[in-house]
Amino acid sequence: MGKEYNISKATGRCAACERELAAGEAYLATVIEAGDDLERRDYCTSCRPPGEATGDALAAWRSRVPQPQDKRKVFVDDDVLVSFFERLADAEDPAKVNFRFVLALVLMRKKRLVYDGRRTDETGRDVWRMHFRGDESTCEVTDPNMDEQKIAEVSEQLGQIMETDL
Ligand SMILES: [Zn+2]
Numbered sequence: 001m002g003k004e005y006n007i008s009k010a011t012g013r014c015a016a017c018e019r020e021l022a023a024g025e026a027y028l029a030t031v032i033e034a035g036d037d038l039e040r041r042d043y044c045t046s047c048r049p050p051g052e053a054t055g056d057a058l059a060a061w062r063s064r065v066p067q068p069q070d071k072r073k074v075f076v077d078d079d080v081l082v083s084f085f086e087r088l089a090d091a092e093d094p095a096k097v098n099f100r101f102v103l104a105l106v107l108m109r110k111k112r113l114v115y116d117g118r119r120t121d122e123t124g125r126d127v128w129r130m131h132f133r134g135d136e137s138t139c140e141v142t143d144p145n146m147d148e149q150k151i152a153e154v155s156e157q158l159g160q161i162m163e164t165d166l
Contacts, residue, residue: 014043016043022065023068028042028050028061030054031162032056038161058084059084060080081103081110081112085100097144101143105155106155126142128143
């Protein structure tokens with residue numbers, strides 16, 4: 001088994017000023033690389049005003065702290081998943097390759113990505129050829145040959161860091 005990703009979940013605090021985010025408050029959610037790990041970092045609107053570039057974040061989206069009576073899961077726009085997928089394009093790390101593959105499955109289910117076929121590359125890895133609907137250019141996705149249980153685990157991890165149902 002490859003090493004597991006260490007993923008930090010949302011802390012409920014602004015990563016810059018460390019203030020606790022209040023119920024109903026708008027904030028910027030980001031997922032960044034911290035060494036070999038993925039880290040969730042949220043920012044209040046004073047520290048990261050709306051419209052500011054999101055820099056090196058693998059994923060970033062505007063969200064709002066749920067009211068206590070609401071369920072924890074939030075809605076994340078598909079475009080956030082698309083850019084997360086694209087920013088992992090050059091990833092070689094096995095855990096990131098797993099994440100990217102699971103994102104591809106999610107985007108396929110959401111009918112954003114279309115499967116075109118597969119090939120074996122020069123190093124013997126399975127590679128899926130895919131394209132985005134409405135865009136003819138091919139993108140390739142390494143198939144890490146996970147079993148169903150591993151796929152479920154990885155999508156659970158992704159859902160946790162993004163606090164959403166994938
Ligand atoms: Zn702040």
